[in-house]
Amino acid sequence: MPSNAPLSPTHFVAPLDETPLVAVDKVQVAAKPSNLYLDAWRDMRRRPLFYVSGVIVLLVIVVALFPTLFTQLDPRACALSFSNQGPSAGHPLGYTKQGCDVYARIIFGTRTSLSVGIIVTLLVTVIGIIIGALSGYYGRWIDAVLSRIGDIFFAIPYILAAIVIMSVVAREARSILVLSLAIGIFAWPSTARVLRGQILSVKNSDFVMSAAALGVSHFRILLRHVLPNSIAPVIVITTIGLAGAIVAEATLSFLGIGLPPDVMSWGKDISQAQGDLRNNPMTLIYPSIALSVAVLSFILMGEVLRDALDPKARARR
Amino acid sequence: MTATTVATTPGTGRDKGTPLLDIRDLHVGFVTQNGIVPALNGVSLTIMPGETVAIVGESGSGKSTAAHAIIDLLPGTGKVTSGRILFDGQDLAATSGKAFDKIRGNLIGFVPQDPMSNLNPVWNIGFQVEETLVANGRAKRGKDVKAKAITVLKEAGLADAEIRLKQYPHQFSGGMKQRVLIGIGLSSRPKLLIADEPTSALDVTVQRVILDHLATLTGDSGTAVLFITHDLGLAAERAEKLVVMYKGKIVESGPSLEILQNPQHPYTKRLVAAAPSLASRRIQGSHRERAALDQVVPDAAASRVTAAPVITVEKLTKVFQINTGKLRSQPFTAVDDVSFSIPKGTTMALVGESGSGKSTVAKLILKLESATSGSVTVGGKDINKVSGRELLALRRQMQPVFQDPFGSLDPLYNIGSTIAEPLVTHRVGSKKERHARVLELLDQVALPTTLIDRYPNELSGGQRQRIAIARALALKPEILILDEAVSALDVLVQAQILALLTELQSELDLTYLFITHDLAVVRLVADHVSVMRQGRIVEASSTDEVFDSPREEYTKELLAAIPGTGIQLGV
Known part of the structure; x- marks a missing residue:
C-alpha cells in the first residue's frame, strides 16, 4: 500500500478539520431567485435617489392627470387689472402680465409637457426598437440600409429638424400630437444605435445558437431571447430621453413655433415673461423651476436605472 | 498557525540557507458591500532560490489571489489583512507605491494568464x-x-x-504573444518569476514548447518560478514542489511526485483521482463511482462498435469567404473532405487544436451553417435535403451542448423555462406534463428540483452545464453534439459531468459526438477518435489504438504534449 510509505519531511498535510471538504459542485443558492431585472429592482429600492426622483415623477404624473386637485382657479380667467401683481391670498405665486394666475398656469401646463414627453418617447422607442432590432439581428443588407437611414436622420439635430418642420406646419394645424411627431421623427436614431450594438453582442451567445438548434424561429429568438437581453440600456436612454422631449417642447414653445395659443405650456409662459424680466422676474422663474424639477426628476430616474441595470456599476459600489 | 509553515527543503542538495520567498500566515480579503470576504485564510509557503513551485487548485481556491498578493497586484478591493510576505528579507506586505516598483519587474517577474489581452x-x-x-x-x-x-x-x-x-x-499568434510576455517577464533577470496559468489559453503542443523554453531560460539564469495552474499533471511535470490550495488554504504541500503518488489530504486524493491526464480508462456507465475507472470491460466497447451508424458524414466541406478588405474576399476551407460515421450508443471524439475546423463540423451537422458540399445523414435522412416540418423533426433527434457555461443559458429564463423551451417549441405535452418532465430531467442530471424557479446566474459553471444537458435531453434525442462541453470546467466538476454523460449514455442509449481540444478527456469518454488538423481528419481509429499506437506524427505530438503523461501514479 503506497499510502503507508513514509512521507518526506517537507510533505505537509493540513488537518482535515481546518478545511472540511464540501461535496463537489454543491448547489448553493440565495433565499430569493435573482436575475438582472430582479436584482436591479432590489438594488433600486435601496437607493434614496430612487425615492426622491420617483416621488417627483409620480407627482408630475398626478398633477398632469388631475390638475383640479391642486388648484380651483381657472388659468384662463385673466384680468388685466391684476397685471404683474405680487402674491396674495389664494394666489401664492402672483400674476402674469396678462393678469393670469401663475400657479394655476404652471399646474395646467404640466399636462402639456408630460404629454409631449410621453408621445415623443413612445414614438422614439417604437421606431428605435424596430429599426435597431432588425438591423442588429438580421444584419447584412437590412443592416446596411437601415443603418444608413439612421445616419441620415442622426446627422440632423432633432431640435433643428423640429424647428424646420414646425415652421412649415400651418398655424391651425399645430397641436400637441403634431409637435410630438416633429420632435420624435428625428430623435430615434440614438435609440436604434444603442439597441443595435447590444443585439450584435447578444445574438452570438450560445443560448441563441441552442435555441436555433431547437428549431425556434428567427423572429421568435429575436423576440424572446435577444431583445429581453438587450433592452436594458434602451430603458435607461428612454427615461432620460423623456426629459429631453420635455425640454424640446419648452424650447419650441419658447420660440413661438410650438403649440396653438389655447394650449398652456411652461415654455410659452417663460417666453411671455421674458419681457418683464426686470420688473417681475418671478413670472419667468416659477415656470422655469417647474420645468427644471420635472426634467431633473426624469434624468435622475434614468441615472438610478442605469446604475441598477449595470451589474458592473453595482459591483463597484 | 505555525504548523502550516512548510519547512525548508533538506536533502535536495540546494542552498539550505534563507528562502527567497517566505510567506507567513497570509490573510487576504476583498472589501464588498457586506464587509470583508476572506480569500486567503492563513497561507504559508516558502520558495528557495532557483526552485520551481506550483500552486494547484480549482477556480476560487485563492491561487491567483496568492500570486497577486506577492506582487501587490490585487484588484482595488483586495487587501492583505494580516501576515507577512518576506522576499529576500524584505516584507512585501508592508511595502507599497514607489518602493514596490523597484521590486516588481526588477526582482520579481510576472507572466500573466491571457496573452491575448496583456499586450x-x-x-x-x-x-x-x-x-x-x-x-x-x-x-x-x-x-x-x-x-x-x-x-x-x-x-x-x-x-x-x-x-x-x-x-x-x-x-502574433497566441503562442508568440506568450513568448513575448515571458521575454518581458524575464528581461530583467528577476530572482523570482510568477507565471499565472501561463499556457491555459494555448493549444497543448504550443503549451509544451513554451513551457520547455521557459524551463530552459529560468534554469540557465537560476530564477525561481512560481506556477499557478489548475492542471495537476502540468504542475507535477514542471515543478519540484506542489502546493495544493482549497478554499483559501493550503491543504497539502510537498515534493511533486510524492503528492501525486501518495496524496494524504482527501481533497488532494480527489484531485489526483479526477485528473484526466493521469487516468487511463474509459468511464463505464452504470457506475457512478470513480472506482469504475479501474474496471476494464473490453467486451462492452466491442459490442457497441458493431451497431448501425446513426450519423454518417460524407465528404463534408465548408468554404468560408474571408474578407481581405477593399471589397475582395478569399476562400478559406474550414472543413475539408471530412467523412466519418458514429454507431448508435457510442461516443466519437473529434479532436483538434484551435482553428482545426472541429466546431464548424458541429455547426454543419446541427444545420446551423450550411455545407458547401458533402452530406450529413442522420437517422437515414440527408439533413441538407430536408426543411420545414421534417427539419424540425430532425432537430428533435439531435441536440447540442456548447462550451461556455456562462453563455449557453439565457440569463433571463429561469431554469424551469429553460428546460421546458424545447418542449414548448415542439408543442410537446400539456403545461402540467411539461412541468413533470422538467422535474424528471432535473433529477436525471442530479440537480435539486427546487432550482426550477431559479436563474442561471445563481449557479456554478458545472451546474449550468447540467442544465444545458437537461435542456438537450428534454425531447429525448438520440444524439448529443457536445462541443467542448466540459472544457471550461474545473477538473473535479469535469469528472462529475463526464461521469453523468456516461451514465446517461448507458441509460438512454445515446450517441455522442464529443468535440474537444483535450486529448486527455477523450480517453475517458470516447470509443472512437478522429483527429482533425487544418480542416482534415488526419487519423481516425478506436480510442485504444490512437492512444497506444498512433500512426500519424501529429497524433504522436498531441499525445506527448498532454501534461503529466510520463508520470507513473503507482496507486
Whole structure:
C-alpha cells in the first residue's frame, strides 16, 4: 500500500478539520431567485435617489392627470387689472402680465409637457426598437440600409429638424400630437444605435445558437431571447430621453413655433415673461423651476436605472 | 498557525540557507458591500532560490489571489489583512507605491494568464519590450535599448527579432504573444518569476514548447518560478514542489511526485483521482463511482462498435469567404473532405487544436451553417435535403451542448423555462406534463428540483452545464453534439459531468459526438477518435489504438504534449 510509505519531511498535510471538504459542485443558492431585472429592482429600492426622483415623477404624473386637485382657479380667467401683481391670498405665486394666475398656469401646463414627453418617447422607442432590432439581428443588407437611414436622420439635430418642420406646419394645424411627431421623427436614431450594438453582442451567445438548434424561429429568438437581453440600456436612454422631449417642447414653445395659443405650456409662459424680466422676474422663474424639477426628476430616474441595470456599476459600489 | 509553515527543503542538495520567498500566515480579503470576504485564510509557503513551485487548485481556491498578493497586484478591493510576505528579507506586505516598483519587474517577474489581452494592441511589440527595459533600469533610451529588446525577443525564442519588434500584437499568434510576455517577464533577470496559468489559453503542443523554453531560460539564469495552474499533471511535470490550495488554504504541500503518488489530504486524493491526464480508462456507465475507472470491460466497447451508424458524414466541406478588405474576399476551407460515421450508443471524439475546423463540423451537422458540399445523414435522412416540418423533426433527434457555461443559458429564463423551451417549441405535452418532465430531467442530471424557479446566474459553471444537458435531453434525442462541453470546467466538476454523460449514455442509449481540444478527456469518454488538423481528419481509429499506437506524427505530438503523461501514479 503506497499510502503507508513514509512521507518526506517537507510533505505537509493540513488537518482535515481546518478545511472540511464540501461535496463537489454543491448547489448553493440565495433565499430569493435573482436575475438582472430582479436584482436591479432590489438594488433600486435601496437607493434614496430612487425615492426622491420617483416621488417627483409620480407627482408630475398626478398633477398632469388631475390638475383640479391642486388648484380651483381657472388659468384662463385673466384680468388685466391684476397685471404683474405680487402674491396674495389664494394666489401664492402672483400674476402674469396678462393678469393670469401663475400657479394655476404652471399646474395646467404640466399636462402639456408630460404629454409631449410621453408621445415623443413612445414614438422614439417604437421606431428605435424596430429599426435597431432588425438591423442588429438580421444584419447584412437590412443592416446596411437601415443603418444608413439612421445616419441620415442622426446627422440632423432633432431640435433643428423640429424647428424646420414646425415652421412649415400651418398655424391651425399645430397641436400637441403634431409637435410630438416633429420632435420624435428625428430623435430615434440614438435609440436604434444603442439597441443595435447590444443585439450584435447578444445574438452570438450560445443560448441563441441552442435555441436555433431547437428549431425556434428567427423572429421568435429575436423576440424572446435577444431583445429581453438587450433592452436594458434602451430603458435607461428612454427615461432620460423623456426629459429631453420635455425640454424640446419648452424650447419650441419658447420660440413661438410650438403649440396653438389655447394650449398652456411652461415654455410659452417663460417666453411671455421674458419681457418683464426686470420688473417681475418671478413670472419667468416659477415656470422655469417647474420645468427644471420635472426634467431633473426624469434624468435622475434614468441615472438610478442605469446604475441598477449595470451589474458592473453595482459591483463597484 | 505555525504548523502550516512548510519547512525548508533538506536533502535536495540546494542552498539550505534563507528562502527567497517566505510567506507567513497570509490573510487576504476583498472589501464588498457586506464587509470583508476572506480569500486567503492563513497561507504559508516558502520558495528557495532557483526552485520551481506550483500552486494547484480549482477556480476560487485563492491561487491567483496568492500570486497577486506577492506582487501587490490585487484588484482595488483586495487587501492583505494580516501576515507577512518576506522576499529576500524584505516584507512585501508592508511595502507599497514607489518602493514596490523597484521590486516588481526588477526582482520579481510576472507572466500573466491571457496573452491575448496583456499586450497593448495600439503599440508595437518593440515599444512594449523597450518600455519594460527602461522602466526597470535595464537600459537607457536610445540605441542601447533597441539592442537589448532584440536580445529579449531572441531569448524568448522568436526568430527574426529585428522585424518582429516593429510588428503589432495582432500579427502574433497566441503562442508568440506568450513568448513575448515571458521575454518581458524575464528581461530583467528577476530572482523570482510568477507565471499565472501561463499556457491555459494555448493549444497543448504550443503549451509544451513554451513551457520547455521557459524551463530552459529560468534554469540557465537560476530564477525561481512560481506556477499557478489548475492542471495537476502540468504542475507535477514542471515543478519540484506542489502546493495544493482549497478554499483559501493550503491543504497539502510537498515534493511533486510524492503528492501525486501518495496524496494524504482527501481533497488532494480527489484531485489526483479526477485528473484526466493521469487516468487511463474509459468511464463505464452504470457506475457512478470513480472506482469504475479501474474496471476494464473490453467486451462492452466491442459490442457497441458493431451497431448501425446513426450519423454518417460524407465528404463534408465548408468554404468560408474571408474578407481581405477593399471589397475582395478569399476562400478559406474550414472543413475539408471530412467523412466519418458514429454507431448508435457510442461516443466519437473529434479532436483538434484551435482553428482545426472541429466546431464548424458541429455547426454543419446541427444545420446551423450550411455545407458547401458533402452530406450529413442522420437517422437515414440527408439533413441538407430536408426543411420545414421534417427539419424540425430532425432537430428533435439531435441536440447540442456548447462550451461556455456562462453563455449557453439565457440569463433571463429561469431554469424551469429553460428546460421546458424545447418542449414548448415542439408543442410537446400539456403545461402540467411539461412541468413533470422538467422535474424528471432535473433529477436525471442530479440537480435539486427546487432550482426550477431559479436563474442561471445563481449557479456554478458545472451546474449550468447540467442544465444545458437537461435542456438537450428534454425531447429525448438520440444524439448529443457536445462541443467542448466540459472544457471550461474545473477538473473535479469535469469528472462529475463526464461521469453523468456516461451514465446517461448507458441509460438512454445515446450517441455522442464529443468535440474537444483535450486529448486527455477523450480517453475517458470516447470509443472512437478522429483527429482533425487544418480542416482534415488526419487519423481516425478506436480510442485504444490512437492512444497506444498512433500512426500519424501529429497524433504522436498531441499525445506527448498532454501534461503529466510520463508520470507513473503507482496507486
